[in-house]
Amino acid sequence: MMKYKGYTGKVEYDDEAGCFYGEIIGLRDVVTFKGTSVKELQKSFRESIDDYLDFCERMGKAPDIPASGRLILRVPPEIHSRAVIIAKTEGRSLNSWVIDAVKEKLMV
Numbered sequence: 001m002m003k004y005k006g007y008t009g010k011v012e013y014d015d016e017a018g019c020f021y022g023e024i025i026g027l028r029d030v031v032t033f034k035g036t037s038v039k040e041l042q043k044s045f046r047e048s049i050d051d052y053l054d055f056c057e058r059m060g061k062a063p064d065i066p067a068s069g070r071l072i073l074r075v076p077p078e079i080h081s082r083a084v085i086i087a088k089t090e091g092r093s094l095n096s097w098v099i100d101a102v103k104e105k106l107m108v
Helices: 038-059 077-089 094-106
Strands: 002-004 007-014 019-025 032-035
Touching: 002 038, 007 038, 019 038, 032 038, 077 094
Parallel strands: none
Antiparallel strands: 002 007, 007 019, 019 032
């Protein structure tokens, strides 16, 4: 993974083409980059993000952001119910309980 200006790029290697290629993840827009060396890949990654942000500005469009901070989940009712019960038993809101559960899973 690569990071720049809050954006994350996922990188893969194409053995046939002999190059690295990647995509900025978490966007509705498709933003890609590629390079034959790590240095070239890093440069292409940063330039792609800068180009994307410049394009959005010229078009008067707000750029996509990787995450808004809102997460809408669909879970089975029995899991939802158990989570509410545990959160309330701990004297917490469901939101704060879920945040901590996600942090624990992500090891943050």
